[in-house]
Amino acid sequence: MLQELFSPSVQHWLDLIGIFVFAISGALMAVRKNWDVFGIAALAEVTALGGGVFRDLVIGAVPPAAFTDLGYFVTPLIAAALVFFLHPEVERTQTAVNVFDAAGLGLFCVTGTTKAYDYGLGLTASAALGLATAVGGGVVRDIIANEVPSLVRWDRDLYAVPAMVGAGIVVLCIHLDALDGFTSGLAVLTAFVLRLLAMRYHWRAPRAWNRRSAGVEVTEETP
Template sequence: MLDVLELSGVFTFALTGALVGVRKDLDVLGILVLALVTGLGGGIVRDLLIGHVPPHALEDWPLPATATAAAVVVYFLHGPVQRLGRSILLLDSIGLSVFCVSGTVAAAHAGLSVGAATALGAVTAVGGGVIRDVLTAEVPLIFRGELYALPALLGALVSAVVEEADGPAPLYLLAAALCLVWRLLAVRRGWSAPSAWRRRAW
């Protein structure tokens, strides 16, 4: 089930990356690159930081194949895909929740502390999107007030604590659910992360 959810997350993240490529009027190579880095980038960064070389995404062919399939779908059907906005948002949020948990567990299994595993779990969840935004000369989404990284950090922290305490498997589902619910509520209610307080000029 975790493998199925991970592939679903890669596919959804890759869809969002490819759609950005379409909006930026990139060619087929640009769309493919954005799909790959968005779907796989966070996991690759995590694996490099924990010393897992080559990264899991480069050893396990279904992962890049799934991201490539998403790029192909968007290249030929970007109109209908864009009209599935709410469905893609839901799947993206599920992917965020799955990756923050799986990334944390992978980091914890490499012997990292709770804090470090939490950080790398969040990196796994949001890293691909950050790389995508940098490549397209955008301020990364997580720095624009979107409550995206903070829910991932919460899910990762709970996962790291559960892993440290050798807790039961259902608690990992709780960690993912906390991330998912916070993210969806933030989207629905328009919540955003606070920006710097500025004193009004007199």
């Protein structure tokens, strides 16, 4: 039932848009790292599909959607080809990419949470898996690229919180039996807008208390 909140074709197109923008971010990272064309394609695929594949393995929905729907597989390749030929132009539109990435984040945390709940997970676990779906691809992208995941860096704008809020709204609506196309859309929109605000006003998350006084290594700080 929950899967039918949006009409199948609308849902599918929203999914493909989310996959596309995540793939763009993966492909751009590969270009900045000076990788070859297969590295660009591979990182685009992994970034776009990693979160969803992990979710599907956890809930037992095998083979994962990424391997049964040809559109999910081909979309990252299109994104990779675009970045391969036009990366200076794509990088110039970094703001647009960030906006689309925020849209993907909002969308994936909501669809990830509803799919997990559909497969019988509890409310908290569904929200946690929805969050993992939304941020998982980016974490795998950064690990493969040998970077500290941008998700955990204190000097990056909030990324997890918007997805948490979106997933939280979904499970709250499920709990209140109020999840429908409208409230789902509201959850997507809330996560999307929160992420845009976090980027606009550089909202950061706190580090551990007494961080400065403690004699800890700070080698991960970047200028």
